[in-house]
Amino acid sequence: MTDPLLRIEHLDIAYGRGPTTTHAVRDVSLDLTRGHTLGLVGESGSGKTTLAKAIVGGLRPRSGSITIDGTDVTSARGRDRTALRRRVQLIPQDPYSSLDPRRTIGQALAEAIDPRRASVRRHRATITEWLERVRMPADAVDRYPHEFSGGQRQRIAIARGLLIQPSLVVADEITSALDVSVQAEILALLDELRHELRLTLVFISHNLAVVRQVSDEVAVLYHGELVEHGRAAHVYDSPTADYTRALLDADPASPGFSLS
Template identity: 65%
Template sequence: MADAPAIAVRDLEVTYGWGRSTTRVLHGVDLDVAKGNTVAVVGESGSGKSTLAKALVGVVRPSAGSVRIGGTDVTGARGARRTELRRKVQMIPQDPYSSLDPRRTIGAALAEAVDPRRANIGRHQDEIVQWLETVRMPADTVKRYPHELSGGQRQRVAIARGLIVRPEVVIADEITSALDVSVQAEILRLIVRLRVELGLTMVFISHNLAVVRQISDEVVVLYRGDVVEQGTAAQVYAAPRHEYTRALLNAVPGAPGFDIEPSRREVA
C-alpha cells in the first residue's frame, strides 16, 4: 500500500438515465495519479471531464469499475466509512459563488469544512486565518460574505476550503474558466506555489491546453468519454499521437495572459 498511487481508477464507467434513455458518459477510463503529481484531464465540453471529477469525489456513483484512494477501494464504501474516505479527496469547484452559502460568512464556511458536525469559528479561528493567508487573503476575510468578494477572491477562498481538511488528493474542476485572463494567471501562480509548498497531489480538469501545459506533470485527453491520449506533459505537447489532441493544440491561442511566472505581487 505504501507504493500505491494516490488515486487509481480502473475501467471506470458512468451511465446517466434509465432504460432506453441511458447515456454512457465514461467508457472504461483508467487513470493513475502518483503522490505529489498533477495530472491534467483535458477535453472539450461533453468529453466527460466533469463527470470524472464527480466520480472521483463520490458525487456520481460509477456503473462499473473502481476508484482506489491510497490503495483502498472506495467504490462500495458506505456510511461513515465512505464519508471518511471521501474527505481524503476534495473538490475545488468551477463556480465558488454557487458553492458558498450567501447567508454565511467566509469564516463559517471554512469552519464547517474543518468540522461539519460542530462548525465553530472561534474554535478554529487560528487555522482558518492561517489558510486564508496561505492563499493571499487578509485575516478579516473571516467576517465577510461571498457577495463582498471578487471572483478571484472567492476562488482563493474555495482553494483554502478544499485544502483546510488536508486532503490526499485535490480535484480542481475548471477553476479558472469563469475568471478574466489576468485573474486566471494569478490563480494559476497560486496553484503552482501551493503545489511546491504543500506537495499537493492534484487532478486538474480543464479544456484549455495553454493552461495545463504550465501546471501538469502528466496529461490525459478525454474525447466523448474515452481516453484517447495519455503521457507526460512534455510528450503530449511535443508529439501528440491522436488527431483530437492535435486539434486541441492547434486551437490554443498564444495568449500572454497565461504566463504564470511569479509576479512581484504574488511573491511579495
C-alpha cells in the same frame, strides 16, 4: 515503484437505460502518483466533470473501480464513505455559487474543518493562517462572500479545499469564470501551493495552455474515452491522438501563457 494514490480501472459511467443510454465515461483507466498533478483535458461533453464527480464520490459508476490510497471509492459505505469524502476535496468551478451567501467566510471554513461543530472561535487561528496562505486579509473571517471579487472567492474556495489537508484535490475548471489576469494569479498561487504542500491534484480544464501551466501529466478525454495519457511535455510536444493534435491546433495558447 510506489503505488499510485489514485487508480481508476475500466471505469464506465452511463445515464439512462436501454436505447436512451448515454455513456459519459467509457472504459477509462489511469493512475496518478502521489505528489503529482494530472491535467484532465477535453471539450464540453467529453466526460471531465462526470469523472471528477465519480472521483469525489458523487457518482456511482456502472462498472469499474476508483481506488484512493488503497480504498475503493465505488464500494465504500457508511462511515468509510464519509471519511473518504473528507480525504478527497473538490474545488468547484463557480466561485459565486460555491459559498453560502448567508455565512461568513470564517463560518464556511470552520464548517470544512468540523462539519458538526463549526466554531469560528475554536478554529480561528487555522482559518486566518489559510486565508493568509491564499493572499487574503485576516479580516475576511468576519465578512460575507458578496464583499469579494470572483478571484478572491476562488482563493477562499482553494483555502477551504486544502485546509483539512486532503489526500487528493480535484480542481474543476476553477479559472474558467475569471478574466485572464486573475486566471494568471490563481494559477500562480495553485502552482506554489502544489509544490509547497506536495499536493496530489486532478486539474480539469478545457484550456490546454492553462493545464500545462500546472500539470505533470495530461489525460485527454473525447466522448468519454481516454484517447491520450502521458507526461505533459510528451503530450504537448509529441501527441499521438488525432484529437489531441486538433485541440492543440485549435488552442495554441491562451492570453498570458505559452505552450513553448
